[in-house]
Amino acid sequence: MNKLPGLNDIEITSHASPGAGKSAETILFDVQGNANGSRKRVELVLRCQMEGMELFLNADLRWQYRVVEALSAFSRIAVPELLGIEMDRSVLGVPFFVMKRMPGRVLPQVPNYNLSGWLVDLAPAERERVWLNNVEAIAAVHRLAWRNGFEFMGQLDAGAPGLEQYLNHIARWLDWAADGDEQPTIREALDWLGRNRPAAAPVGLLWGDPTPANTLFGPDLRVTALLDWEMACLGPGEIDLAWFLMFDSFYSRLRGVSRLPGLPDRAQIISAYEQAAGRRVDNIEYYEILALVRFAIIFIRASANFTARNQGEIIDAHTHNPLTAEIARRLSLPVPQPGDGWNRLMSPRHN
Structure with a gap:
């Protein structure tokens, strides 16, 4: 040090x-x-x-x-x-x-930014600017040439750098997180991702966790810094874009919360990304399933950590949560509805 x-x-x-x-x-x-x-x-x-x-x-x-x-x-x-x-x-x-420490402020997720916090205090046009500035920052990462100083990131897992390697890593991550527990919805989705993998996905640098909670915004709402690069890897930019879209949905539609007026809709976000990245977005529905799978795996671990913190209390949030429910709806699978276990996991008192 x-x-x-x-x-x-x-x-x-x-x-x-x-x-x-x-x-x-x-x-x-x-x-x-x-x-x-x-x-x-x-x-x-x-x-x-x-x-x-x-x-x-x-x-x-x-x-x-x-x-x-x-x-x-x-x-x-x-x-x-x-x-x-x-x-x-x-x-x-x-x-x-x-x-x-960098100047600026992130957009906290707790409490939900659609309900409370500095985004609520902005005018609709300013909220739009926050979202679009974030999308442009994501595209700026994707425009970097990964073979210019980022070659080491092609060692994430077995397989060719990019989507093949990424999916291999997701499969191993699921095995580790599940630790022998059944995960029928996520495993069905992982099989679907393997069967429907795009044939010619581009390879580029990915931020990994591109959300407003990991972005610092200045007083003028411009991006001052990008934070939290622990999930950075190589793959098609659609992986990051779908993660941003999924998080947007998670803090609104998937939680029964209305989005704030002024926030760009899905089509506007995709269009803004295409303009900033200088290319067309392909197969975004595929990558949205992938984003849901990734986040669902995180909640497998979050549920295990809940049990460790709460005297061994077992909850079913690892299988029944808004992510697995959305995966099931999109893939026409039996829907595991979130229940009390999910509510307990998300309660501030237990986190």
């Missing part, structure tokens, strides 16, 4: 947890130190591995750290300045890395 260049006698003056994210613990903290005879304050972010509670297969802070390093070196994508990574558990008990 490197010290802050030019700063001596460093002390932590404040710290807080933003409460966002379930895959890694995030702590915001400020330090002060001596710099050329005067006191200087620096705003920092600590990201810690949540060992034993990981949502992702082979979760490793070094992966996202290396991705952000490459983005800093080989692109103009706005990402936080990295200060160092520490894998020695004797320091804080878990691996961690530190980066400088």
Whole structure:
């Protein structure tokens, strides 16, 4: 772990947890130190591995750290300045890395941004600008040449870089997350994805988790930084676009909540992406199924973590949730309706 260049006698003056994210613990903290005879304050972010509670297969802070390093070196994508990574558990008990805090604010998911928060306070035209700025930022990532500094990302799993490798990784991730439990809806969907895989999917750099909750917006609503690169990989840009569309639906239609006036609809989002990316979107319905499968796997792990935190209480949210229900509706399968287990999982009291 490197010290802050030019700063001596460093002390932590404040710290807080933003409460966002379930895959890694995030702590915001400020330090002060001596710099050329005067006191200087620096705003920092600590990201810690949540060992034993990981949502992702082979979760490793070094992966996202290396991705952000490459983005800093080989692109103009706005990402936080990295200060160092520490894998020695004797320091804080878990691996961690530190980066400088970037200006701007994310769009929190709790409470639902369609019901409360700064997006509600904006005019409809401003909400549209937030969404379209986010979509343009996603397309900017996809325009990067992955063979220019990002070749290491072609080692995610077995198979050729891109969709083949990605689907292989999803299958192994499901096996690991399910840990022997039956997952009929997700496995049917995974089989469908294998049978219907597009023959000529492009290969490009993917953010992996492109949502407004992982995007910093400035006072003028422009994007100031892109955060959380732990799911970054290679594949067709439609994977990221479908993830953005799925999250939009998850915080509205799939939860019985109305979208705020001004937010672009699905067709407008796709059109904005095509214009920014400079190409046509293909097979988006396929990639929306893939996005639902990915998120459903995350809830398999989230349900297991719930059980670990709540004295072994077993819930059925790993099989009965809005994601598996939507998958079933789209593929004409028996619909596993969300029930009390899902409600308990999503209750702030149990998270």
